Amino acid sequence: MTYKPLKEESIIHYINPKHNYRYERKFTVPDNYKTSRIEATVKKNKYLFREVYHQRQVNNIYFDSAGYNDYFDNVLGVSERKKIRIRWYGETFGVIKNPVLEIKIKKGLVGDKWSYQLTPFTLDNNFTSVRIQKIFKESDIPLPILESTRLVTPSLLNSYSRKYYLSANNKFRITVDFNLVYYGIDKKFNNFNIAPTKDENKIVELKYNIEDDKCAQQISTQFPFRINKNSKYVNGVNTIKQFPQ
Numbered sequence: 532m533t534y535k536p537l538k539e540e541s542i543i544h545y546i547n548p549k550h551n552y553r554y555e556r557k558f559t560v561p562d563n564y565k566t567s568r569i570e571a572t573v574k575k576n577k578y579l580f581r582e583v584y585h586q587r588q589v590n591n592i593y594f595d596s597a598g599y600n601d602y603f604d605n606v607l608g609v610s611e612r613k614k615i616r617i618r619w620y621g622e623t624f625g626v627i628k629n630p631v632l633e634i635k636i637k638k639g640l641v642g643d644k645w646s647y648q649l650t651p652f653t654l655d656n657n658f659t660s661v662r663i664q665k666i667f668k669e670s671d672i673p674l675p676i677l678e679s680t681r682l683v684t685p686s687l688l689n690s691y692s693r694k695y696y697l698s699a700n701n702k703f704r705i706t707v708d709f710n711l712v713y714y715g716i717d718k719k720f721n722n723f724n725i726a727p728t729k730d731e732n733k734i735v736e737l738k739y740n741i742e743d744d745k746c747a748q749q750i751s752t753q754f755p756f757r758i759n760k761n762s763k764y765v766n767g768v769n770t771i772k773q774f775p776q
Contacts, residue, residue, distance in 0.1 A: 552641040554744060558735040558756035566709050569733060570694065573707070576753050579699035589708070590690045592617045592654075592663075592716065593764050594683035602686070602768050612637050614764060615683055617649065617663075623690045624654050624723060632672065632680070641741060647672045660684045660718035687767045688714040690727075702743050703750060708734040713767040728770050734761055 560569060573580045594615040595601045604612035614635040619627050630649040636642060649670045652662065667680050690712050696705040711730035714723060735756055739747050751758060 552638070552643050553738060553740050554640060554747065555642055556737040556747065556751060556758055557761040558737070558751075558754060559759040559761060560733040560735055560756055562731065564733065566694075566707065566733065569707050569735060572754065572756075573696050573705055573735075576750055578703060578750050580696040580703075580705055581699070582694060583697045584695045586692060586694050587620045588623070588690060589693050590619050590621075590623045591688070591763075592685055593687040593689075593767075594680070595686040596683055599686065599768065599772075601683075602765060605762050605765050608760075610637075610639050615680065616764075623688075626653050627651060630666075632667070632670070632676075634676065645676070647676065654723075656721050656723055658685075658716075658721050684718040685716045687764060687771060688716040688723075689763060689767050690714075691763070698750075702739060703747065704738045706736045706738070708736070708763070711763065711766075713770050715771045730763075730766060730770065732761075732766070734763070 564572075570582075594617075601612065601614055605614075614637075616633050616635070617630050618633050619630045628651050630652065632647040632649050634645040636644070647670065649666055649672075652666050663685065664681065667677055672680075690710075691708045692710040694707045696707070697703070711732060711734075712727035713730065714727045715721075715725075735754070737747060737750060
């Protein structure tokens with residue numbers, strides 16, 4: 532069966548049988564809050580959050596069209612939008628052993644994420660869009676998704692530390708992101724020896740299934756944080772590309 536390349540926006544309508552829509556509520560943390568104070572606030576919540584897994588360094592390469600359509604869809608609040616990125620954990624540069632292509636879909640207030648394992652690659656100053664397109668082709672990616680990746684190029688590289696917390700009833704997960712840095716990334720020429728741009732923001736995110744929305748309000752009202760639209764991709768593009776907010 533032959534597929535026609537998907538138009539840039541039509542990936543949202545690609546039929547994936549594994550839909551798992553959920554809420555992802557983000558909170559703005561005051562500048563005077565250290566990570567330890569955020570952690571104490573999370574653990575005081577009556578839903579009895581406990582730290583799970585271990586603190587990890589998260590790395591992402593974001594992709595966008597030449598006109599930064601995904602960026603502007605986010606800034607303008609388009610109800611149906613997408614985000615394409617490669618994610619991995621651990622060291623930012625060198626051999627990336629377990630990269631994953633992620634397609635994040637947003638529909639109104641809820642979102643879904645599709646993940647596809649990629650073959651390993653090396654991220655260094657020789658990184659190019661041609662190289663990553665080769666990786667996409669060599670990986671087990673559904674053809675409609677693969678066609679869509681041909682319409683985008685690398686637009687941002689970021690990295691941050693993340694802590695994970697889980698409620699006692701196992702229905703709510705909180706992540707705390709800090710130590711954010713942004714790197715410029717180009718489809719042809721890169722120099723990652725240049726010091727990254729630091730972002731002092733700390734981002735708290737509450738994640739849960741649609742059916743648990745009413746209970747989630749009881750969690751968020753106990754936080755001294757304000758729910759806010761906060762996209763690390765948008766913040767990074769604004770910083771690196773100096774696009775207007």
